[in-house]
Amino acid sequence: MSILSKINHYRRGVMRNLTKNIGKPKSDQGIILVDKSEIKRVLICRPNARLGNLLLITPLVQEVTEIFPNCKVDLFVKGTLAPIIFENYENIDKVIDLPKKPFKNLLKYLNVWISIKKQKYDVAINVDQNSSSGRLAVQFSNAKYKFYGDLNEDSQLVKNDYDHIAKYPVYNFRYYLTKLGLAKINKIVAPIDLKLSxxxxxxxxxxxxxxxxxxxxxxxxxxxxxxxxxxxxxxxxxxxxxxxxxxxxxxxxxxxxxxxxxxxxxxxxxxxxxxxxxxxxxxxxxxxxxxxxxxxxxxxxxxxxxxxxxxxxxxxxxxxxxxxxxxxxxxxxxxxxxxxxxxxxxxxxxxxxxxxxxx
Missing domain, CATH: 3.40.50.2000 (Glycogen Phosphorylase B;)
Incomplete structure (x- = not known):
């Protein structure tokens, strides 16, 4: 492992420890979502640039837009692949991309966080609970309902496919919605989908x-x-x-x-x-x-x-x-x-x- 890789590995470990308790106890505890139609803007956070990891959030995007069909979704990611992957997703509005090398693009890096803070979101979702940037983005947002990607132990016991990286974010988000007063959803998780024309x-x-x-x-x-x-x-x-x-x-x-x-x-x-x-x-x-x-x-x-x-x-x-x-x-x-x-x-x-x- 190179010195730079060791530094990045150490940095990620430090950031995870610093951010793991963000959202605990949940700031929206006790809040009830009375009308799903009030959800107009959603932020989904997956600050990762890899093709596979971005494709693997398409089931969650489909889930969110099915539950809240009138909403527009902004994606908080890294790199330039997301606009290509989500080209035919009608509900996707903005792709907010962190630069891969923030210290070489410090101004853009800061502008990304400012844009998240300035935009009014109804729901903010962190896909991966271990993502420091994802947890911070949800915390930093002005969303009324904030989901930090925390695990749902009940799903682990009930769902035999819970461990799949495309599925457990969906199961966890469904569980979070039941805490907001919405009915439990038991349908099969959607496939990964590029939506080719x-x-x-x-x-x-x-x-x-x-x-x-x-x-x-x-x-x-x-x-x-x-x-x-x-x-x-x-x-x-x-x-x-x-x-x-x-x-x-x-x-x-x-x-x-x-x-x-x-x-x-x-x-x-x-x-x-x-x-x-x-x-x-x-x-x-x-x-x-x-x-x-x-x-x-x-x-x-x-x-x-x-x-x-x-x-x-x-x-x-x-x-x-x-x-x-x-x-x-x-x-x-x-x-x-x-x-x-x-x-x-x-x-x-x-x-x-x-x-x-x-x-």
Whole structure:
């Protein structure tokens, strides 16, 4: 670990300790929300720049806008990806982005906090209870109702999918709303959703056709991941050989990372783009996506393509893809036969026509 990384790690630890008690006891204890229609502006705080983490808040955004259909939502994030991810979310109003390097952009950094303080919000929500900046933003806001992202132990006991990072913020927020006097919600948590338009889907199909020049169905693979999550070239070579042997009737296309590297030495037809929505549109036209835990794996899940997430060290219960036959598998436990069985089960089930009513 570099000196800078050690400093950042230490800084985060100090900030968590300083902010962990913000919101306790809750400032809105005893307040009752009589009329949901009074909620006009909502602030959702997830000050993180990573593709996966931003995609993983889309179920909460859908939940909030379903409960408060007349509200406008501002997002407090980091980086520049959020406007792209939430492009087709009609209720999203402003994206308030913290600079990745605050000390190099001190004026913008300060302006962000000033803008949060100046705006009148009805509800402020922190997605991750361990986010110091998220807790501070909720505290700093002028919102009447403030939710700091604290865990709901009752949900942990009742919900077998509570540990999932896209779901527990929804369960926790639902519990918070019951404390405001609203009825308990028991419906299934919404899927992660990029909300591709019909024209984007059509463009993705064209891109695949231009690449393979045939009418076969398609399997997309993504062989890259960051750090120790990245499976070895040897592992991918064997797996790719297995795929090409078993699924000759399918196109197998490799989605390349921004680093433009391949763990199978570019043996498959490849698709490269820096446009997140364009990558999503290509994957949306595939019948199956296979890749290690990464932002692109969550992107595949967000375009509702059946996804097999390959997990070697990550917490599978927390990060595995879900919905539309998607599944996480532990590569340390899976055998060759089990991969084939899982893939066949998904392909034989068929992809749901999720985008039949696309925007």
């Amino acid at each position: 019909s024209s984007e889907i059509a463009q993705g199909k064209k891109l695949i056709n231009d690449l393979v020049h045939n009418s076969k169905k398609t399997i997309c693979i993504f062989t890259y991941a960051t750090g120790a999550k990245c499976l070895s070239e040897e592992w991918w070579e064997k797996f790719y050989s297995q795929l090409t042997t078993q699924y000759k009737e399918y196109n197998i296309i490799e989605i390349l990372p921004v680093e433009n590297v391949s763990q199978i030495a570019f043996k498959a037809p490849t698709f490269y783009s820096k446009d997140i929505r364009e990558i999503g549109s290509v994957i949306a036209n595939a019948d199956l996506f296979i890749g290690a835990d990464s932002g692109i794996m969550h992107l595949a899940s967000a375009v509702q393509t059946p996804t097999i997430g390959l997990f070697s060290i990550s917490n599978m219960k927390k990060y595995q893809p879900y919905d539309n036959c998607s599944v996480g598998v532990d590569i340390n436990l899976y055998t060759k036969k089990e991969y084939i069985k899982t893939i066949n089960s998904i392909l034989n089930n068929g992809k749901l026509n999720t985008y039949s009513n696309a925007i």
